Amino acid sequence: MSTxxxxxxxxxxxxxxDQAGHRKGGARNAIIDLLAEQPCALSAIExxxxxxxxxxxxxxxxxxxxxxxxxxxxxxxxxxxGDASSRYELIDPGGEHHHHxxxxxxxxxxxxxxxxxxxxxDRVSRRMGFRTHGHEVVLRGDCVACQH
Amino acid sequence: MSTxxxxxxxxxxxxxxDQAGHRKGGARNAIIDLLAEQPCALSAIExxxxxxxxxxxxxxxxxxxxxxxxxxxxxxxxxxxGDASSRYELIDPGGEHHHHxxxxxxxxxxxxxxxxxxxxxDRVSRRMGFRTHGHEVVLRGDCVACQH
DNA sequence: GGGCAAGCGAGACGGTGTCTCACTATGGCC
DNA sequence: GGCCATAGTGAGACACCGTCTCGCTTGCCC
Ligand SMILES: [Zn+2]
Ligand SMILES: [Zn+2]
Ligand SMILES: [Zn+2]
Ligand SMILES: [Zn+2]
Numbered sequence: 001m002s003t004x005x006x007x008x009x010x011x012x013x014x015x016x017x018d019q020a021g022h023r024k025g026g027a028r029n030a031i032i033d034l035l036a037e038q039p040c041a042l043s044a045i046e047x048x049x050x051x052x053x054x055x056x057x058x059x060x061x062x063x064x065x066x067x068x069x070x071x072x073x074x075x076x077x078x079x080x081x082g083d084a085s086s087r088y089e090l091i092d093p094g095g096e097h098h099h100h101x102x103x104x105x106x107x108x109x110x111x112x113x114x115x116x117x118x119x120x121x122d123r124v125s126r127r128m129g130f131r132t133h134g135h136e137v138v139l140r141g142d143c144v145a146c147q148h
Numbered sequence: 149m150s151t152x153x154x155x156x157x158x159x160x161x162x163x164x165x166d167q168a169g170h171r172k173g174g175a176r177n178a179i180i181d182l183l184a185e186q187p188c189a190l191s192a193i194e195x196x197x198x199x200x201x202x203x204x205x206x207x208x209x210x211x212x213x214x215x216x217x218x219x220x221x222x223x224x225x226x227x228x229x230g231d232a233s234s235r236y237e238l239i240d241p242g243g244e245h246h247h248h249x250x251x252x253x254x255x256x257x258x259x260x261x262x263x264x265x266x267x268x269x270d271r272v273s274r275r276m277g278f279r280t281h282g283h284e285v286v287l288r289g290d291c292v293a294c295q296h
Numbered sequence: 297g298g299g300c301a302a303g304c305g306a307g308a309c310g311g312t313g314t315c316t317c318a319c320t321a322t323g324g325c326c
Numbered sequence: 327g328g329c330c331a332t333a334g335t336g337a338g339a340c341a342c343c344g345t346c347t348c349g350c351t352t353g354c355c356c
Binding site: 078079080081082086101104110112114116117119120121123124125127128129130131132133134135136137138139140141142143144147 | 230252258262267277282284287
Binding site for chain 2: 301303304306312
């Protein structure tokens with residue numbers, strides 16, 4: 001998620017919302033810009049804090065409302081790693097996505113991607129007869145930095 | 149999770165707790181028995197409800213306390229599918245485990261397992277240099293019954 | 297049986313996420 | 327540009343899950 005592709009995503013997101021008939025919105029623009037420059041997922045509370053410290057804050061209700069809108073349009077994905085709060089991150093319009101290791105030592109979320117893993121998921125999904133719209137993989141353990 | 153292996157697990161769980169120096173406990177026994185007869189994961193609130201309707205209820209504090217104990221001993225696994233509450237299910241002492249499809253139509257949790265998926269997870273974990281203690285895979289979509 | 301610590305219950309508490317409702321801003325229309 | 331309908335937003339009340347405290351109960355060892 002380089003700076004270039006990040007602002008690309010922001011424009012893409014705004015275009016999608018515009019095309020869907022939504023008016024412009026200050027809070028929504030601020031959230032889109034914030035998400036665009038993140039390397040990985042943010043919780044709703046983290047978004048609230050970041051915005052409060054910037055020049056454009058947003059109320060909690062708006063944050064959840066906007067995140068749900070962005071999810072419905074396929075612009076953002078919500079992921080739950082089980083630490084009492086969901087996190088949100090942008091979806092690459094090119095279809096690329098990644099998964100996460102939750103480090104039990106430092107608590108950080110480490111992204112990774114793997115084509116073989118994606119193929120396995122597709123395969124088992126077909127074998128079971130599911131029609132899947134998405135999936136989530138969370139590893140728990142120690143990241144590279146935390147293996148003393 | 150047949151009835152036979154379920155009661156096996158209950159005995160196994162009680163033996164592990166006993167060997168770890170824990171005294172007997174009524175609430176703990178009730179929770180172990182309840183988990184043993186479940187085909188898939190239950191939330192803490194569902195456990196509370198089930199027990200309240202039975203002849204041996206347990207307070208919420210005890211439920212969470214006991215579930216954490218069982219987790220620490222590797223008898224139970226907690227999984228989060230993102231609907232605002234964690235769910236708990238027993239771990240097969242033979243090492244077998246499964247993953248889940250969360251059906252977006254009927255809301256049910258459908259278990260499945262797949263050796264290829266497990267291999268992929270091991271492989272990517274090694275490739276990234278993680279030391280993992282566990283993992284979670286959640287598919288979202290429609291189960292077989294919900295594909296009109 | 298007596299004593300003590302583990303096990304447990306009841307309820308207060310905190311944080312995340314939802315809901316309502318009034319206010320503000322946007323874009324179409326004149 | 328000015329008006330209006332309504333989408334967008336903010337503030338706060340609210341609900342829920344999970345945590346914590348603290349006093350009571352129960353199992354276990356002597
Ligand atoms: Zn990420
Ligand atoms: Zn994937
Ligand atoms: Zn299950
Ligand atoms: Zn697995």
